[in-house]
Every structure is written in C-alpha cells, then in structure tokens.
Amino acid sequence: MEPNSKGAATFYQYKLIRKINITAPLVRTYMALPLVCLVLESIFLSWFSILYMIIAAPVMLWIQYVISRSVLLITGHPIAKRWRWSLRLPWPGYMPDQYINYGIFRTVQLHNLWIGLCIAALFIVWAPPAFxxxxxxxxLWLLLPxxxxxxxxxxxxxDGMLKFNAADASYYTQ
Structure with missing residues (x-):
C-alpha cells in the first residue's frame, strides 16, 4: 500500500452483507439450458439451429462486450484492469475483475439485457427465425447468472460493492 502524505497507509474495510452461492446443481442446470433450447429449436423451427447456435454464441458475446464497454465509457467509469473476459462458468463474458460498485454493475447489465434483446429482435428482418x-x-443464457x-x-x-468468485457473488458495504 502506498503511504499517504502523513505516513499512514490507507485501508479499505468491507463488511460482507450477502453471499450468493452458485452450487454445482445450479451450474449443471445452467449448462443444460442451451441444450434443451437447441433441441426445442430443432424440433419447432429448423434443423439448422445447431449451426445457428454455434454462430450466435460468439456474436452475442461480442455484442454484450460492445454494450458493456460503451455503457462504462459513457458513464465515465474506469475500465482499465477492472473488467476482463471470462470463459469460466458461471460467469461467461465481459465481467468485473475486482470489486465493482453494485449500481454500476446493475446499470451495465440492465443495458446489456434490453439493448441486446433489441439487437436480437432486429435480426428477425434479415435472418431466419431460427437464427x-x-x-x-x-x-439470455449468457446474462442469466x-x-x-x-x-x-x-x-x-x-451503494455496496460486488465481488465475483468462481462459485459465488459477494455483496459488501464499506
């Protein structure tokens, strides 16, 4: 820690308010959801749904990345070294790497939800319904956790802070 001008170190003390555990059965259910949706799409829409799902996953990851970065830049919050790509479950996508203000995280995710759904809806004009x-x-699967x-x-x-770990999300206050 860097000493301040008086020679004393600055310490941040966070108090854990709530811990949201992501259990193994919940992760298994989360992993099964796209397979169930893929089977339903194949039955009701098109056999090409397998190909469309393979294409849609990286497209949506990129769209969510662009939305998240745009919201963070527009609101003026620093993103260097605080957000990173995560491919580990249950937090795939562009996630905070450190403690993040709950209000900022909520804003980013709600913008992600609605703008992403609107972009997906725009594809109905140019792409097959299965895509x-x-x-x-x-x-929705990427945003579900x-x-x-x-x-x-x-x-x-x-006004609290969130910290995401491999198996939980923790909410702290200062």
Missing part, C-alpha cells in the same frame, strides 16, 4: 431465436437464447445475482440483491442498497 434470431438462437441469438435471443444465447443472449448475472440477472440471478441482481434479482437476489434486489432489496439491497445500491
């Missing part, structure tokens, strides 16, 4: 459905499924966290923290104050 549009694959985009929507991939979008983050939305689950937001729902579980609905009644908490927005």
């Amino acid at each position: 549009t459905a694959s985009l929507a499924v991939c979008h 983050r939305l689950y966290t937001l729902v579980r923290l609905k009644r908490t104050a927005r």
